[in-house]
Amino acid sequence: MSSERLAGKVAIVTGAASGFGRGIATKFAQEGAKVIVADLSEDAGKQVASELGGVFIRTDVTQKADWEAALALAIKEYGQLDIVVNNAGASYSNKATESVTEKEFDMVMNVNVKSIYLSTQVVVPYLLKENRPGNFIQIASTAGIRPRGGLAWYSASKGAAITATKALASEYGPKQIRFNAVSPVVGVTGMTNLFLGSTDISTFVATVPLGRPSTPADIANACCYLASDEASFITGVNLEVDGGRCV
Ligand SMILES: NC(=O)c1ccc[n+]([C@@H]2O[C@H](COP(=O)([O-])OP(=O)(O)OC[C@H]3O[C@@H](n4cnc5c(N)ncnc54)[C@H](O)[C@@H]3O)[C@@H](O)[C@H]2O)c1
Known part of the structure; x- marks a missing residue:
């Protein structure tokens, strides 16, 4: 038996060109998964x-046709799809909420929430038709549990991601399709500057009991566990990978 924890599985990881998504895709490949890098x-x-050693597909997660193309690529290259990691995310810069434009609001909701809707619209029918167990992981945020000012609609989008994850877990559990979320605390990625308004994370990190930012490896390890058969009885959780920030 293989010691690789994701051997035989095929995963789409969105936003895998950078930051947490890159870490997740890399860990999944190390653990034996075939990975579609969708960005x-x-x-x-x-x-x-x-x-x-995976394949790339240019994907806009807000477009249904792009999800259909990513599923088709997974089937063409690897014959199946087992795991979707909805990691791609977007935010506007931390600012007074009355100055958030409608365009920024739509961008945040489309990339962070509509993407989850579209992924289920496209992938769930495939899993049901093939009678395959499936596994969705949403990268949410501590902002969805413990929001602060300046990022109201980003926080609300992550709250929606967490609630949708729980509802979907309840609905599709009988079909053996699992839905979980992972919530990082601030990390050093392409989005850090948007969240904090600067690259200096020291003030924020002072509020984290374990005293450091989250890393791509922290998030990837949590996703690997949830995607693996070790977590076969876990669905509907929002796993805070946050050094105790949300306690
Ligand atoms: N960095 C943090 O502090 C932090 C904290 C909590 C949660 N998160 C969440 O982690 C996830 C990953 O973000 P990150 O911090 O690694 O940022 P990042 O900017 O390093 O990576 C985001 C990736 O998503 C891609 N992307 C953006 N819009 C897309 C779209 N419409 N379609 C496809 N790909 C798209 C980008 O090209 C980029 O490669 C996001 O959902 C984010 O909200 C980040």
């Missing part, structure tokens, strides 16, 4: 895919 960013996405 808007072509150069970085292709680079990640070539490093981990």
